[in-house]
Amino acid sequence: MIDAPVRVVSAGNGRAQVEPTAQSGCGGCQSRSSCGVSGLGKYFSNNRKAIEVQCDANVRAGDELQLSMSEGDLLKAGLLAYLLPTVLALAGAGVAAAYGLGDVGAVLGAGIGIATGFLLGRLSGWTPQMYAQLKSDQSNEGETP
Structure with missing residues (x-):
């Protein structure tokens, strides 16, 4: 699984609007800008808008989540x-x-x-x-x- 930290903007009905936190990519090193492994983090670059994802947890705006996608x-x-x-x-x-x-x-x-x-x-x-x-x-x- 590829993971990226995100912050909840809004939530309801098992869905959450999330946006990237300051850290992106895998977090394994400082070369995230040129790393091919950090695909999900690159998807969440700073110029991206919030996206809606499935979230079964009871969350509210401001909560920190871990967003996962399979390779x-x-x-x-x-x-x-x-x-x-x-x-x-x-x-x-x-x-x-x-x-x-x-x-x-x-x-x-x-x-x-x-x-x-x-x-x-x-x-x-x-x-x-x-x-x-x-x-x-x-x-x-x-x-x-």
Whole structure:
């Protein structure tokens, strides 16, 4: 699981609006800005707005939570956001070149391909599952009752 600390902006009905705290990324070192592991922390950069997540705990504004996402969901999101448009851009440029449309046609084909990739990603409706829990719950995870 990839974790990031967040602060509750508002909460109700099993959902919470959260925003990033000052720390982002994995917190393992000082090279978070160039680290590929801190994907969830990069999602919560300082210019992001609050997002709504599922939270079964009874929380209120100002509470600190730990937001978690599986590595598989992060990988799927990256593939959908980056790989699909890139592959379709290359395919569009390849099709245009195969039909002998020249450089302008290849650029237009790539543009159509990348736009189609972004549109398909948006229309898929898939979003990564993120879960929020109180930070104090984290300390009890490895213990048995």
